Amino acid sequence: MIEFSSVTKRFPDGTVAVDDFSLVIPSRKITVLVGSSGSGKTTILRMVNRMVDPTSGTVSIDGEDVQTLKPVHLRRRIGYVMQNSGLLPHRKVVDNIATVPLLTGVKRTAAHERALELMDTVGLERSLADKYPSQLSGGQQQRVGVARGLAVDPNILLMDEPFGAVDPIVRDDLQNELLRLQRELGKTVLFVTHDIDEAFRLGDQVVIFRKGGIVAQKGTPAEILARPADDFVASFVGADRGKRALHIERTPTGSVLVDSEGRTAGVLSADDSASVEAKAATVSVAGATAQGEDPT
Numbered sequence: 614m615i616e617f618s619s620v621t622k623r624f625p626d627g628t629v630a631v632d633d634f635s636l637v638i639p640s641r642k643i644t645v646l647v648g649s650s651g652s653g654k655t656t657i658l659r660m661v662n663r664m665v666d667p668t669s670g671t672v673s674i675d676g677e678d679v680q681t682l683k684p685v686h687l688r689r690r691i692g693y694v695m696q697n698s699g700l701l702p703h704r705k706v707v708d709n710i711a712t713v714p715l716l717t718g719v720k721r722t723a724a725h726e727r728a729l730e731l732m733d734t735v736g737l738e739r740s741l742a743d744k745y746p747s748q749l750s751g752g753q754q755q756r757v758g759v760a761r762g763l764a765v766d767p768n769i770l771l772m773d774e775p776f777g778a779v780d781p782i783v784r785d786d787l788q789n790e791l792l793r794l795q796r797e798l799g800k801t802v803l804f805v806t807h808d809i810d811e812a813f814r815l816g817d818q819v820v821i822f823r824k825g826g827i828v829a830q831k832g833t834p835a836e837i838l839a840r841p842a843d844d845f846v847a848s849f850v851g852a853d854r855g856k857r858a859l860h861i862e863r864t865p866t867g868s869v870l871v872d873s874e875g876r877t878a879g880v881l882s883a884d885d886s887a888s889v890e891a892k893a894a895t896v897s898v899a900g901a902t903a904q905g906e907d908p909t
């Protein structure tokens with residue numbers, strides 16, 4: 614578990630990037646920080662591995678204040694995946710993945726063998742091992758970035774907009790891959806994105822920031838969608854429009870879900886359908902009662 618307690622970060626130029634921020638990040642779950650640019654998400658993420666130190670407050674991992682731990686040790690036990698993969702252009706894929714294990718003294722053959730296994734894990738052909746990053750597609754480069762983040766076998770994986778720079782189809786693939794990996798590996802993942810769809814798809818816990826680094830709402834995607842804390846959140850998550858604002862329409866052949874643009878978005882399964890119909894009946898009975906009519 615990672616815990617932020619009343620954390621503030623003021624940079625030397627006076628910018629307050631994070632102001633009195635508290636959050637518990639549960640182990641083996643994906644927590645997603647989402648919000649507009651400049652809301653302090655990256656700064657928060659970087660405080661976990663001490664790329665940034667807080668001005669006040671504490672960040673702890675399993676009860677241990679990270680301030681008491683050496684940055685180099687933290688970075689060797691925490692995976693870090695960034696936008697544009699951050700690969701070293703003059704190193705082959707296999708060497709990029711093996712960078713940190715080699716630094717920590719793992720023998721070259723063992724580090725390379727492990728790198729090849731990680732290529733399997735993230736769905737990369739082993740034949741790409743001897744290529745240079747520029748010879749790979751954007752999606753492949755991101756997979757190498759994820760493999761490199763996993764190379765130290767970390768319990769914690771920090772991911773800073775890792776899929777921000779790839780096209781929507783590849784992004785979709787990478788998100789699926791991360792969910793699959795998470796089912797297999799069960800890491801504690803802290804993930805930063807601008808994209809609310811990505812946040813809802815990946816996050817067990819989602820934290821929505823408004824400008825100025827203030828937490829507008831945190832919860833599961835279902836909690837946030839079912840009960841947005843205020844108009845800002847409702848508008849940010851699109852609860853009031855498009856594919857998220859669904860209503861039931863009865864057709865001669867059954868009930869369907871329709872979005873706010875009138876497009877059919879799906880159907881209710883038989884069970885759901887029965888319970889929704891029952892609820893609708895209860896509501897109309899209650900309504901009739903409220904108006905003083907006899908419901909029978």
Ligand SMILES: Nc1ncnc2c1ncn2[C@@H]1O[C@H](COP(=O)(O)OP(=O)(O)OP(=O)(O)O)[C@@H](O)[C@H]1O
Nearest residue numbers: 624626628629630649650651652653654655656657
């Ligand atoms: N080293 C620094 N010195 C001064 N100000 C900084 C520094 N790093 C970040 N900031 C400022 O702190 C604020 C938060 O930045 P941060 O990168 O954490 O936001 P973010 O939510 O991750 O933004 P984005 O989504 O654009 O990456 C911004 O106003 C930024 O300009």
